[in-house]
Amino acid sequence: MPLFDIHLTVNNIPTKVAVRPQATLLDVLRDALGLMGTHEGCRVGECGSCTVLLDGKAVNACLVLAPDADGRTITTVEGLEQDGTLNALQQSFVKHGALQCGYCTSGMLMTATAFLGEQNNAVAEMQVREALAGNLCRCTGYTKIVKAILAAGNE
Template sequence: MTSISVTVNGTVRQADVEGRTLLVSLLRETFGLTGTHVGCDTSQCGACVVHVDGRAIKSCTMLAAQADGSTVLTIEGLARDGALHPVQAAFHEHHGLQCGFCTPGMIMAAIDMIERHDAELDEATIRHELEGNICRCTGYHNIVRAIRAAADRMAGLRRAAE
């Protein structure tokens, strides 16, 4: 067992993990953060996307021990003071979900995408960026609309803050 310390959603958490423990298992089974889903066990679906040190990663591809000393943001850490994150709100407003299983990973991937592309986030770029996230319900049209709307909203918030 290895002792690790990870800041998850703003809270420092410690755990003893086996060398083979995946980050997704640490989050779900040890820390009880079940919003991060395990969909395929092969890193194909993107349901397990979280942010590690500000970058979107598939948490089923990272060992928990590799996250030692890192900052991890999960879907549970997005809402602030009861207000949804702009991407969460856009998914709700634009019906970017159906069964909801892929939604946490889609939202976490979308936030990373928006932060990296800013105003240059068009439909083709969104669809390309979503290739690592599978949704079996929506056909992606509403997801793309939600991400585009969230990108616009977040750009407006950035401009207002400047």
């Protein structure tokens, strides 16, 4: 099968990856770059577990064909820490008990990062719930996830 090269900047590091034409951005991140923090939950864009930032916007990595990511900038959960310490949103998730099994957590964090980045004013609970509507969680009932995002957003 022919491979071709794409160029990506992932978590601020420029990189070149040889991909199959049908590979998704999720395959590239996990299999080629070993960034296992981005999780596969459904592969059809329904669960949000694989949410990453593509040029700053939250996307399901399973729905982005790798060639379409050529030349673009990606942030994954591994790119959230600052100087080796958890950022404010990550700390808020820990403090508020916003995760149990943790499988959806990376996607929740990336969706919340994009959402909070777009807000100029105080964040309301219903806005957070709407922002999270594409991310499924089976453990928490979302309650503490919403709380953690509100706390981080309104700090």
